[in-house]
Structure formats: structure tokens, C-alpha cells
Amino acid sequence: MNKKKLSFWEIWNMSFGFLGIQFGFALQGGFMSRIFQTLGVEQESIPLLWIAAPLTGLIVQPIVGYLSDNTWHPKFGRRRPYFLIGAILSSIALFIVPHSPTLWIAAGLLWVLDASINISMEPFRALVADKLPEEQRTYGFITQTLIIGIGTWIASNLPWFVSELGVSNESEAGIVPMSVKVAFSIGSFVFLSSILYTVFKTEEYPPEKTKKIEKTIDWSFGKMLSEIICSIKDMPLTMKKLAAIQFFSWFAFFTMWSMANPAITEHVFDAPYPIESEYNFENAFEKSEFDRKNLKFQEASNMTGAYMGVYGLSSMLFALLFTIYSSKKRINRKGLHMASLALGGIGFISMYFISQHTYLNISFALIGIAWGSILSMPYAMLSSSVDESKMGITMGIFNMFIVIPQIIAALGAINYLSSLLGDETINTMILAGISLLIASILNLTITNKSAIK
Numbered sequence: 001m002n003k004k005k006l007s008f009w010e011i012w013n014m015s016f017g018f019l020g021i022q023f024g025f026a027l028q029g030g031f032m033s034r035i036f037q038t039l040g041v042e043q044e045s046i047p048l049l050w051i052a053a054p055l056t057g058l059i060v061q062p063i064v065g066y067l068s069d070n071t072w073h074p075k076f077g078r079r080r081p082y083f084l085i086g087a088i089l090s091s092i093a094l095f096i097v098p099h100s101p102t103l104w105i106a107a108g109l110l111w112v113l114d115a116s117i118n119i120s121m122e123p124f125r126a127l128v129a130d131k132l133p134e135e136q137r138t139y140g141f142i143t144q145t146l147i148i149g150i151g152t153w154i155a156s157n158l159p160w161f162v163s164e165l166g167v168s169n170e171s172e173a174g175i176v177p178m179s180v181k182v183a184f185s186i187g188s189f190v191f192l193s194s195i196l197y198t199v200f201k202t203e204e205y206p207p208e209k210t211k212k213i214e215k216t217i218d219w220s221f222g223k224m225l226s227e228i229i230c231s232i233k234d235m236p237l238t239m240k241k242l243a244a245i246q247f248f249s250w251f252a253f254f255t256m257w258s259m260a261n262p263a264i265t266e267h268v269f270d271a272p273y274p275i276e277s278e279y280n281f282e283n284a285f286e287k288s289e290f291d292r293k294n295l296k297f298q299e300a301s302n303m304t305g306a307y308m309g310v311y312g313l314s315s316m317l318f319a320l321l322f323t324i325y326s327s328k329k330r331i332n333r334k335g336l337h338m339a340s341l342a343l344g345g346i347g348f349i350s351m352y353f354i355s356q357h358t359y360l361n362i363s364f365a366l367i368g369i370a371w372g373s374i375l376s377m378p379y380a381m382l383s384s385s386v387d388e389s390k391m392g393i394t395m396g397i398f399n400m401f402i403v404i405p406q407i408i409a410a411l412g413a414i415n416y417l418s419s420l421l422g423d424e425t426i427n428t429m430i431l432a433g434i435s436l437l438i439a440s441i442l443n444l445t446i447t448n449k450s451a452i453k
Contacts, residue, residue, distance in 0.1 A: 003133045003205070008143070013201040014131060015144045017083055018124055020194035022151030023187040024090050024117045026312065028053070029257035030156045030305045031180055032097075032110055037273045037297075038176050039103040043262045043425060047410045049103075050258045052111035054406030057399060060118040062228045065396025068123045077204035078130065079123035086120030087195035094188040098181040120195060125395040129383045130205060137383050138331055141376040146319035148375055149368070152312020155190075158183035160302040169298050173276050173290065177298055231393050238448040239394075242378050243401035245446075248439035249341060249374050251405035252348065252432040255414050256308075256367070259428040264304045267426035268357045271300035307360040314368025319376070334446045337377040341440035344370020348433030352426055370436055381446065 006014075033046050041049060068079050076084065093113035100106035128140040163169040163179040171177040235243075266272040274293040279286045318340075322331060347366025354360060382398055414428055421427040 003131065005133060005136055006131065011132070011136075011140050011143045012147075014127060014198060015124070015140070015147050016201070017087070017120070017195040017198035018144050018147045019151045020087065020090075020191035021117060021121050021124070022148045022312075023155040023190045023194075024094055024113065026152045026155035026309075027094065027158070027184055027187045028110070028113060028117075030261075030308050031159065031183075031301075032106075033258055033261045034298075034301045034305075035098060035100065035106055035176055035180070036103065037262065038171070039100065039106055039174055040276060041103055042275075043259075044415055046262065047258045047412075047414045049107050050110070050254070051407060051410035052107060053114035054254070054403035054410065056111055056115040057118045057403035058407065060115050061122045061399040061403070062393060062396035063224065064119055064122045065126065065393040066224050066228060068126060069393050072206055076199065077202075078206070079127045079204065080199045080202065082123045083120050083195050084199055086116050086118070087192050089116035090120060091188040091192040092116075094184050094191060098176045098184045100176070122396050122399060125379055125399075127202075127204070128379070129395075131202075135330075138333065138376070138380040141380045141383075142319050142322045145372050145375040146316055149312045149314070149316025149319055149372060151190075152371075153309045153316060154312075155183075155187055156309030156312055157306050158186055160306040162186075163302060169302060170291075170295055171298070173281070173294065179302070228393065228397070231397055235397070238446065239382060239398065241442070241445045242382055243398065245337075245341075245439050245442045246374075246378055246398070246401040247405045248435045248442065249370075249378075250402045251409050251413075252344070252435040252439070253371070253374070254406040254409045255428055255432040255435070256348070258410070259414065259425065260308060261301055261304050263425040263428050264307070264351070264360070265297055265300040267424065268351070268354055268360065269296075269300035269303065271296040273297045303357065307357070307364055310361050310364035311368035311371050314365040315372030315375070316368075318369050318372035322376075333377045333381050334443050337373050337381075338440050338443035340369045340373035340377075341436050341443070344368075345433040345436035345440060348429050348436060350433075351429045381448075 032050070036046055036049050037043075064082055068082050071078055071081060073081055090113060093109055093116055097106060097109040097113060100109060124144070125141075128137060128144065132140045159169075159177075159179045162182045163177075167182050168178045262272070271293070274290050274297065276290070279290040281287045281290070322336075343366045347363045347370070350363045350366070351360070354363065378398075379395070382394070414431065418425075418427040418431045421430055
């Protein structure tokens with residue numbers, strides 16, 4: 001199929017829904033561990049509570065990819081029905097999760113939230129390959145990264161921002177502060193509205209295998225499972241090499257999302273969450289002391305979230321620079337990705353040496369360069385190496401190599417490997433840095449010329 005070149009604003013419109021998706025991911029990544037800690041979980045158990053997210057992606061993404069490859073609706077097209085379903089479910093989950101009265105409810109809602117985000121997210125990657133000619137795909141994926149960076153920066157700062165407007169950051173033991181609840185409510189609204197913008201502003205090409213507009217979805221579970229298995233078995237060599245790079249890249253970022261808040265509040269701000277069992281709340285002095293330390297932790301968590309937003313801002317600037325560049329010239333994807341991951345690894349490791357929290361800006365700026373590249377370069381390289389007619393299922397399977405390392409991390413790899421470096425929680429960030437450096441080196445294995453440029 002001959003695909004016309006799209007303007008910047010056409011690509012922007014088809015990617016704008018990622019703003020909402022990233023609001024969901026940034027609020028989840030920046031503040032779920034804070035919610036878990038507020039509800040009483042010990043630091044060592046935090047990664048395990050996060051296992052719902054990658055397990056959900058492992059199951060949902062290949063299935064949604066297969067279904068979207070085999071769907072056509074006269075009004076909503078091929079990928080957009082999944083955007084819409086995921087957006088509605090994600091918005092409901094985002095609104096409810098900070099109101100969780102118990103830890104198990106919060107963990108269950110994380111499962112629902114991540115499943116819903118995955119339903120929306122996977123088809124967005126396939127949409128770029130569906131809509132854009134080969135020479136514009138890097139441009140398309142980088143434009144998505146630009147929008148993701150904007151969403152990450154704004155959403156990560158929301159609790160801090162609303163508390164600056166006067167919303168309370170104080171709370172009783174086991175209660176999530178109102179500043180976090182308001183931030184998640186805003187995220188819920190942005191998620192749904194931005195997806196709706198893309199749904200109504202974007203048209204899709206009908207699948208080539210259909211000669212007329214009609215519903216072509218095959219609901220046969222056996223056929224779906226068979227095609228997923230065959231697609232995994234027949235993965236091209238470049239996809240396998242990229243999968244190894246993705247493994248170490250996403251192990252690093254899952255480590256950050258699950259452990260950055262306890263690591264930074266403790267190591268940089270000297271404000272760990274006070275353990276409720278260590279205080280007698282019937283004693284006025286001890287209750288006052290708990291409240292003081294709890295407020296200090298909540299304020300440090302707000303600042304940690306705001307600093308984490310810098311990686312979104314940095315990835316946005318990265319994407320803006322290369323959106324302009326790639327609109328005119330081709331990029332050496334392999335070299336750029338290799339250098340970006342190395343800078344991100346240095347950013348993580350540098351956190352160990354920080355004594356003044358303002359230097360976190362530098363660490364997260366470096367991490368943002370890696371994040372911007374992770375969200376664009378692997379997908380651009382992959383889209384040049386696979387069958388376009390199966391782009392949905394291919395992207396779904398490729399994303400399995402995002403969630404598998406997260407499952408391994410959640411099941412104990414973070415705790416075990418970071419303990420080899422020492423007992424301090426900040427060692428989890430060093431582990432993340434080492435993982436990104438390994439991912440950087442693995443780019444040397446990519447030799448397919450069509451993937452590199």
C-alpha cells in the first residue's frame with residue numbers, strides 16, 4: 001500500500017492519546033510505591049506488589065495486538081476501538097486507586113490499571129507503522145516520545161503542584177494524602193480526554209486483506225494462540241537482538257519505578273517512611289513524632305516525584321530535537337540508542353554520590369535521554385524488520401520483552417542483586433544503572449542496515 005506522507009500535526013493528532021497514557025504510567029510509576037508505603041508495606045516487599053503490572057502486560061499485549069490486527073470497524077477503524085476501551089477502564093482505575101483503604105485493594109487496582117493502560121498503549125505503537133511510510137517512522141515514534149515526555153513531566157509534578165495550591169499533604173497513618181488523590185483525579189480526566197481526541201481526529205487505512213469495509217475479527221482462541229506461538233517462534237534475528245536490549249533497559253526502569261521513592265527519600269532527603277508498628281499511638285509524644293516523620297516523608301515523596309518528572313522533561317527535549325532533525329534527515333538509530341542508554345546508566349549510578357537533592361536534576365536529565373531513546377529507537381528499528389500486516393501482534397510480542405524482565409525483577413531479582421552491592425536501598429539505583437550500561441553494549445550486536453538507519 002502506498003501511504004502518503006503526513007504533516008507534523010497529523011502525526012501529532014494520531015499520537016496525542018499518548019499524553020493520557022503517560023499520565024497514567026507516570027502517576028503509577030512515581031506514586032504507587034508511595035501509596036503502598038503509606039498503607040504499611042515494608043520496602044523489601046514493594047517490588048513483589050508491582051508484579052501485577054508486568055504480568056498483565058505479558059498476557060494482554062499479544063492478545064490485543066492479535067485482535068487489533070484482525071479488527072475493522074466502519075467508524076472506529078482498526079486500532080482505535082482498543083484505545084477507547086482501555087481509556088475508559090484506565091480512567092476509572094486512576095480515580096479509585098488513591099482511595100484504597102487497604103494494601104490488597106491498592107495492589108488489585110494496580111492490576112486493573114495496568115491491564116487497562118496496556119489495552120490502550122499497544123495499538124498506538126502499531127498505528128505508527130499502519131499510517132506512516134517507512135521514511136517517516138522514526139519521525140513518528142519520536143513524536144510519540146515528545147508527547148510522552150510532556151505527559152511524564154506534568155504528571156510527575158501534579159502532587160507537588162496541587163499541594164502548592166493549598167491541597168493538604170498531611171494525612172493520618174495509613175491514609176493517602178489529599179494531594180495525591182487530587183493528582184490522580186486530574187490524571188483520570190486527562191487520560192480519557194486525550195484518547196478521545198486521537199479517536200476523533202485520526203482516520204485509519206483499512207487492512208489490505210479486506211476489499212471492503214467490514215468487520216473481520218476472528219474470535220477463535222485456538223487460532224489466536226497458534227498465531228502468537230508461531231510469531232514468537234519465527235521472530236527475525238534483529239527482533240531477538242532488540243529483545244535482549246529491551247530486557248536490560250526495562251529491568252532498569254522497573255527498578256526505578258518501584259524503588260526510587262524509598263531509595264531517594266531515605267538516601268537523599270533522610271526522610272524514610274516511619275514504621276507504624278514502632279510507635280504507640282496512645283502516647284501523645286510518640287504519635288506527634290510519627291506525624292512529624294510522616295509529613296517529612298510525604299513532602300520528600302512530593303519532591304522525589306517532581307525530580308522524577310525531570311526525566312520526562314529531558315526525554316521531551318530529546319524528542320523535540322530529533323523530531324526536527326528526523327523530519328529532514330535519517331538518524332543512525334543504533335548509535336543514538338547506544339549512547340543514550342549509556343548516559344542513562346551514568347545518571348542512575350550518580351544518585352549514590354548525591355548529598356544535595358538539587359543534583360537529582362542532573363541524574364534524572366541523563367535518565368530522560370535514555371527514556372526518550374527507549375520509547376522510540378527500538379520500535380523504529382523493529383518496524384523496519386518485520387511484516388507490516390502483522391504489526392499489531394509483532395509489537396505485542398516485542399512488548400513481552402518489556403514485561404518479562406519486570407516480572408523477574410519483581411520476583412526477587414532487585415532485592416537479591418542490589419543486596420550484593422550492600423544493604424542500603426540506594427543500591428537499587430546502582431543496579432538500574434548497571435543494567436542500562438549492559439543494554440547499551442548490546443547494541444553492538446545490531447547489524448541489520450535497514451534497522452540501523
